[in-house]
Amino acid sequence: MNGLALLIPIALGLGLLGLAAFFWSLRRGQFDDLDGAALRIFVEDEEEGTA
């Protein structure tokens, strides 16, 4: 029973952390342009190349 008292809050806490992280990334627009994100790896960053 003592183990449960520790483990269940941890399990729930980790789950909530994941949920919060998902909501955060949703709000920050991480999922707005999924096709574009796949292509951006090919984009050369001009500023860093010349400066």
Added chain:
Amino acid sequence: MIAAALIERDFAVPDIRCAGCIAKLEQGLVRDRRIAAARVNFTEKRVHLSCVPDAEMPDLIGAFTTLGFEAHPIGDALGDADPAEGGSRELLRAVAVSGFAMMNIMLLSVSVWSGASGATRDLFHWLSAMIALPTIAYAGRPFFRSAWRALRHRQTNMDVPISIGVLITTGLSLFETATSGPHAYFDGVVMLLFFLLCGRWLDSVMRDRARGGVTALLRNMGTGAMVLGDDGKSRWTDATGLEPGMVMLVAAGERLAADGAVLRGASRLDLSLLTGESAPQLVRVDDRVHAGTLNLDAPIEVRVSAVGGDTALADIARLMGEAAQGRSRYVRIADRAARLYAPAVHALALIAFIGWMMVGAGWHHSLLIAVAVLIITCPCALGLAVPAAQIVAAGALMRVGVLIKDGSALERLAEVDRAMIDKTGTLTLGRPEARDLERLDPQLQSLVLALAQSSRHPLSEALTRGLQALDVARADVQSIREIPGFGVEAEWGDHIVTLGRPGDPVEGDALATQLSIDGALAATIHFADHLRPDARAAIDALRAEGVDVSILSGDRAAAVAPVARELAMTAQTGMSPQDKLAALARQSATHKVLMIGDGLNDGPALAAGHASMAPGSASDVGKNAADCIFLGDRLMPVVAALRMARRTQSIVRQNFALAIGYNVIAVPLAFLGYVTPLVAALAMSGSSLIVVGNAMRLKRAIR
């Protein structure tokens, strides 16, 4: 730069195709001093700009043009799309919440199933309840709302049995928990919500994606006209800012933004989007002209007589509003199934309850069995089966250039057995194409190309397109200048060459242009609207699919006849928008009619058709009214869409059969009381995976 407040603007840029375009736009646009930041959204083909407040719209569009992209400002129209997009977001959040709750409750349930008992089991049930109740209250809202709406109108839909099942099961599970009973179905309820929400969300994503594609295609936002002010200067006025009495200057190659009467000048107008008529109409001073028509020849001044809601378009819009009512009566297949399903499920649960009461099981045990029946029969697979199949189909179609606006469009498209097709712009390309270019002398070809390239007149663009397809190199000409109302003039060595309007109208109303060298006629090029390259093949394929095809054209019989003959189709000609609507209504009595058209005049018929399609080059009205839009010059995507829709429908039917088969096995078990929460959870996830897997097969259905 001073810390002046920047303003945000969105542009639709349909030509973003690759990583190179992203880099070019994002890095190129910020070189303009007025633009502080640019961000490309590749999925929606949009660019978001932060710019200084005094940056004018034409300047910003110019910045795109210098980079070689065509941009259309997205203005207030975004306001219409926002609530729907918010709906998608809300559903995704509900999916996440129910997913989180499902995993945690399942964790606790697995312990219960593997033998936790006594105080531990009660603790786990209470914990499950604590997670489940807020989740059901939050994630169940879309279903409760929709079920309540249906019940208030004395109808039933899929959400009614779902809501009843969820509420009863939750109530009973709470009671079980409070009385230390062995069976609580919190995991089943939350899992049910999770699967159903996935289906809902897929459906909503599909609508958003198509809407994004359509928004990028619409050109109407940003139309306007150069208006002549009192001081004799002209300035750009947005279409919404036009008022009766203003004088617009309409250059050759521009579309009219409002109705009016010609004040000065004479020209020919292309009416094909408005009436379907392919031959240009000659207009002189005092002739009435309509918004949406294209000025072909010479600049004219037009006194605006009506704007916005007062234009000739308003009549068409009113017809469309009435026509669209028929389609809104269409009931989606999932809801049709639910009409039979819901009473059956509720009757079964009731019979189970009464039956067990009669054999003396006690009300508590009987209620448990009834709930097990409700849970096991809940249309989990149905709720997921239809949207999963439809979004896979829509994704595959989008790759071949067909945008489907929503799932119900696919269902309706699968049912059609008759197609009525507009001629101008639908069977034909709807733009002039130069004829017999390859018979021209090579030197003349390169001269024509050099001159045509410097002008944006529709005929010049057609020449450029045609000659570039023939791999012609441009001749070396100097000091090119455009002569308004005539054409283009340039120096070629010691000669003066001109490309322009024929001196005297040679062949009545046919479009033509002439190349002259030092004033002497060198070549006459005729233009005609061509059939789409694969029109014949597409029409034959439609017939092979068992769809009767006929032409419904606003054009004159003489212009329609050659097309009808070449495609071996029957045709009705010279039809007004009302005539088209009436013809469609006559056919609709006995058939499911697919309307394919592009013009404003097709708008009411498109709205009235059982299903409707428009080419990407269609008028904005046409694109808004149609269910599907196909891009490019080929007509074959129409057939691909029809085949895909039918294939989707058969997959959906298979999924229904699978769901029924599953119920045939599971319901007797539930009736006999063998369905514990563990069995319910296994059955539910198993059946959902099977229908989704079956839907995925559609991905390979398109070649």
